[in-house]
Amino acid sequence: MNMNTDYYQIDDLLTEEHKLVRQSVREFVQQEIKPVIDKYAQAHTDIPDLMKKLGSIGALGPYIPEEYGGAGLDQISYGLIMQELEAGDSAIRSSASVQSSLVMFPIHEYATEEQKMKWLPKLASGELVGCFGLTEPNHGSNPGGMETKFVDKGDHVILNGAKMWITNSPIADIAVVWAKDEEGIVRGMVVEKEMEGFSAPETPNKWSLRASKTGELVFENVKVPKENLFPNIKGLKGPLSCLNSARYGISWGVIGAAIDCYETALQYSLERTQFGKPIGGFQLQQKKLAEFLTEITKAQLLCWRLGTLKNEGRATPAQISMAKRNNVKMAIDIARESRQILGGMGIVGDYPMMRHAANLESVITYEGTHDVHLLITGMDITGINAFS
Numbered sequence: 001m002n003m004n005t006d007y008y009q010i011d012d013l014l015t016e017e018h019k020l021v022r023q024s025v026r027e028f029v030q031q032e033i034k035p036v037i038d039k040y041a042q043a044h045t046d047i048p049d050l051m052k053k054l055g056s057i058g059a060l061g062p063y064i065p066e067e068y069g070g071a072g073l074d075q076i077s078y079g080l081i082m083q084e085l086e087a088g089d090s091a092i093r094s095s096a097s098v099q100s101s102l103v104m105f106p107i108h109e110y111a112t113e114e115q116k117m118k119w120l121p122k123l124a125s126g127e128l129v130g131c132f133g134l135t136e137p138n139h140g141s142n143p144g145g146m147e148t149k150f151v152d153k154g155d156h157v158i159l160n161g162a163k164m165w166i167t168n169s170p171i172a173d174i175a176v177v178w179a180k181d182e183e184g185i186v187r188g189m190v191v192e193k194e195m196e197g198f199s200a201p202e203t204p205n206k207w208s209l210r211a212s213k214t215g216e217l218v219f220e221n222v223k224v225p226k227e228n229l230f231p232n233i234k235g236l237k238g239p240l241s242c243l244n245s246a247r248y249g250i251s252w253g254v255i256g257a258a259i260d261c262y263e264t265a266l267q268y269s270l271e272r273t274q275f276g277k278p279i280g281g282f283q284l285q286q287k288k289l290a291e292f293l294t295e296i297t298k299a300q301l302l303c304w305r306l307g308t309l310k311n312e313g314r315a316t317p318a319q320i321s322m323a324k325r326n327n328v329k330m331a332i333d334i335a336r337e338s339r340q341i342l343g344g345m346g347i348v349g350d351y352p353m354m355r356h357a358a359n360l361e362s363v364i365t366y367e368g369t370h371d372v373h374l375l376i377t378g379m380d381i382t383g384i385n386a387f388s
């Protein structure tokens, strides 16, 4: 019997710091997430004080420099943190991803020094919760079509429009919002919860990511001070750069969900007896388990290499698309198939497969759908745009 999910000794490629970071997040997930996650997911609500807890273990903005409250870690460490959190639940990883890559990253990259000092340390500690508004009711895969817009009024702008499917919007203190100016140029800004005309109603009845809240962002003549606009970025490359960082984290994160399913199925297959022997002794079940570990190993290698390229500033958006697409599909396939190994037991909340499978339906859709990432790879290799 070999319960090891590091089949190709990828640990040899990690530093001591990487392993320590992974171990501390793994312990946090074992103690704080796994014992309660089914209860919160079933109740369709978020874990109280989750963001502060994530902040206390350095899981928010891990690669943001320490002077701004981050942990100053590298991209492999960031990936490993996402992997361990998603072994707990994709909703937990999503909250950390959004705060790190979609809120802290653009503030760090594009804001003024004053804005960085104002928001980053509190976001890193979880004292403030952030969300990211790009998707709109009429524009998901094609964010360039966005209709949310603002007009210049001297020392402030007036913002109008709506965003949809926004992770953590109902609990967020600030929102990084992308909107068009009067010339149609996309700009980023921070909208604060208490601003008049701004609301963030919750989207009810989700079957997926039930342990995190999702909602809208509605702007009705919201007066946003000019100092909340990011001065250092114009155009869609602003939000797309954030998505690159988040998609990279997702590529690692889903490996955690896949490993959780694989380990549960392997253990169950060795304990459950039918026709006089453990079901893990039947060829059909072994085929599933062997293929799970093969796919997990391939995904681990893809991520490790992508992480080293990202550390060197050489990872391309198309490479990140390939990893996001491949790894999320790998994880959702393992969640669905591993559930079958548990037979009827696979559908109850005592085991994580149904929850992971349902969560991964969102993960395969958000941050660029499975099909959109294929089109990105297709365009990269042919030079021909098949989007429109």
Ligand SMILES: Cc1cc2nc3c(=O)[nH]c(=O)nc-3n(C[C@H](O)[C@H](O)[C@H](O)COP(=O)(O)OP(=O)(O)OC[C@H]3O[C@@H](n4cnc5c(N)ncnc54)[C@H](O)[C@@H]3O)c2cc1C
Binding pocket: 098, 131, 132, 133, 134, 135, 139, 140, 141, 142, 164, 165, 166, 167, 168, 209, 214, 362, 365, 366, 367, 368, 369, 370, 371, 372, 375, 386, 387, 388
């Ligand atoms: C739980 C959850 C959380 C989310 N969190 C956030 C968030 O925090 N912030 C944020 O801004 N957004 C968020 N999103 C939105 C997410 O990124 C979008 O749902 C996603 O980009 C797809 O957009 P859409 O839902 O409008 O689908 P559409 O764009 O309408 O796509 C519908 C289908 O058409 C396909 N399609 C679209 N264009 C093409 C094409 N050119 N060729 C072939 N097929 C195509 C798609 O692949 C898809 O299968 C979240 C979504 C979910 C479900």
